[in-house]
Amino acid sequence: MNSTLNWLFDPAHWSGPTGIPARILEHLGYTxxxxxxxxxxxxxxxxxIGHTGRGTFLVAGxxxxxxxxxxxxxxxxxxxxxxVGLLPVVVxxxxxALPPILAGTYAGIRNVDASVVDAARGMGMRxxxxxxxxxxxxxxxxxxxxxxxxxLQVIATATIAAYVALGGLGRFxxxxxxxxxxxxxxxxQMAAGAIVIAVLALVVEGVLEIVQRVAVSPGLRxxxxxxxxxxxxxxxxxxxxxxxx
Amino acid sequence: MNVDWPWPWLPRNVDKIVEATGEHLYxxxxxxxxxxxxxxxxxxxxxxxxxxxxxxxxxxxxLYTIPSLALITLVPLLLGTKIxxxxxxxxxxxxxxxxxxxRSVTDALLAVPGEVTAAATAIGFRPAKRFLAVELPLAVPVxxxxxxxxxxxxxxxxxxxxxxxxxxxxxxxxxxxRRNNAVEMxxxxxxxxxxxxxxxxxxxxxxxxxxxxxxxxxxxAK
Numbered sequence: 001m002n003s004t005l006n007w008l009f010d011p012a013h014w015s016g017p018t019g020i021p022a023r024i025l026e027h028l029g030y031t032x033x034x035x036x037x038x039x040x041x042x043x044x045x046x047x048x049i050g051h052t053g054r055g056t057f058l059v060a061g062x063x064x065x066x067x068x069x070x071x072x073x074x075x076x077x078x079x080x081x082x083x084v085g086l087l088p089v090v091v092x093x094x095x096x097a098l099p100p101i102l103a104g105t106y107a108g109i110r111n112v113d114a115s116v117v118d119a120a121r122g123m124g125m126r127x128x129x130x131x132x133x134x135x136x137x138x139x140x141x142x143x144x145x146x147x148x149x150x151x152l153q154v155i156a157t158a159t160i161a162a163y164v165a166l167g168g169l170g171r172f173x174x175x176x177x178x179x180x181x182x183x184x185x186x187x188x189q190m191a192a193g194a195i196v197i198a199v200l201a202l203v204v205e206g207v208l209e210i211v212q213r214v215a216v217s218p219g220l221r222x223x224x225x226x227x228x229x230x231x232x233x234x235x236x237x238x239x240x241x242x243x244x245x
Numbered sequence: 246m247n248v249d250w251p252w253p254w255l256p257r258n259v260d261k262i263v264e265a266t267g268e269h270l271y272x273x274x275x276x277x278x279x280x281x282x283x284x285x286x287x288x289x290x291x292x293x294x295x296x297x298x299x300x301x302x303x304x305x306x307x308l309y310t311i312p313s314l315a316l317i318t319l320v321p322l323l324l325g326t327k328i329x330x331x332x333x334x335x336x337x338x339x340x341x342x343x344x345x346x347x348r349s350v351t352d353a354l355l356a357v358p359g360e361v362t363a364a365a366t367a368i369g370f371r372p373a374k375r376f377l378a379v380e381l382p383l384a385v386p387v388x389x390x391x392x393x394x395x396x397x398x399x400x401x402x403x404x405x406x407x408x409x410x411x412x413x414x415x416x417x418x419x420x421x422x423r424r425n426n427a428v429e430m431x432x433x434x435x436x437x438x439x440x441x442x443x444x445x446x447x448x449x450x451x452x453x454x455x456x457x458x459x460x461x462x463x464x465x466a467k
Contacts (some may be wrong), residue, residue: 067441068400068445070433072408073415076418076422080427152310159312160408163422170314173315177408190409191322194315195319197312202310202311242398243341244402
């Protein structure tokens with residue numbers, strides 16, 4: 001425990017291009033890039049599927065099938081089949097991030113109260129206007145929930161990037177393991193890295209939870225609070241999210 | 246990168262593949278079973294006392310948020326295990342299973358209608374018997390749904406342990422990567438995927454078999 005804390009708080013490990021802050025930025029960089037690309041694909045796709053009701057099988061099939069796919073294998077195999085670099089790693093991470101965002105967007109649009117959609121149509125709104133002005137704002141809590149669980153999955157999985165010679169916080173665990181558990185840069189480095197990874201995941205989860213609360217329309221927020229007083233512990237996000245890393 | 250596809254590797258290494266598969270199942274399924282056994286009483290306590298619920302459910306959320314590589318790496322620090330101890334993978338898997346199932350069990354038990362428990366009490370069930378014979382069976386479909394997610398996740402999570410040297414089929418993935426052997430990697434990935442889908446189907450089936458009343462109700466509704 002002591003050698004881990006010494007390693008963690010050694011000022012030498014908090015500066016330079018291989019220091020902890022630089023690795024955190026790298027890690028967040030991979031994560032942000034991945035989630036942006038995945039959201040750019042999955043939100044429009046999920047919105048169209050939810051709005052038209054066509055292609056529903058894609059949503060269920062993707063989330064069931066991909067949950068069983070070992071991400072470690074996917075990422076390393078993609079790198080082996082192409083080259084060591086950011087692109088194959090990001091592609092592997094995007095594949096992982098797509099299902100939760102797709103499922104969240106789809107469920108969000110589908111769960112919009114039918115009478116609300118009817119009212120919008122009754123007021124003379126066209127299909128695309130209904131989608132933009134009514135369905136998407138109402139679906140926002142579940143869309144953001146999907147993005148949130150995708151982000152946490154990607155943060156967890158981006159640690160594997162270090163195994164294929166990229167950066168990020170996985171570096172400390174992999175390098176420590178390669179140094180041999182007994183050496184001073186061995187297990188203490190691994191455990192210190194693991195602590196930073198865990199703290200980063202928890203902080204990002206907290207920040208996204210706040211974003212989710214702030215970004216959601218006040219009208220929906222009130223409904224959510226009313227529900228929450230009835231069942232305090234319930235979160236508005238889908239409950240059963242599997243994890244593969 | 247020049248990728249090797251040494252197909253003859255496959256027939257020559259059947260024993261090794263079988264051994265890795267056995268190890269993988271041992272690493273992945275034991276903790277899921279342990280997690281199920283532990284989460285039933287925890288979920289029962291959480292459904293009964295709101296104070297327990299207010300502690301357990303957020304705690305489960307926090308534990309589920311921690312990435313597996315971090316949790317696997319931290320077990321030796323917390324429990325004093327050696328770096329290649331199977332427990333380093335099994336303890337995190339059990340934690341994830343419990344974190345997932347505590348919520349399912351709590352949810353399911355709270356959803357048992359009050360009149361059902363009242364009727365069971367009225368015809369003479371004592372609380373312990375009532376829980377085992379009435380409330381828990383009614384919670385089975387929700388628990389099975391949670392268990393399926395936990396078991397399928399465990400199959401691919403176990404592979405992550407290979408990064409620190411414990412991983413069953415995950416070990417074939419990392420070894421294949423180091424030796425530039427795509428066949429070894431594809432075999433391991435496919436086995437994990439197929440076994441996960443088989444376990445998922447078996448759990449779905451088992452859940453249906455032990456809750457015959459759910460089938461009757463669906464049939465009657467048609």
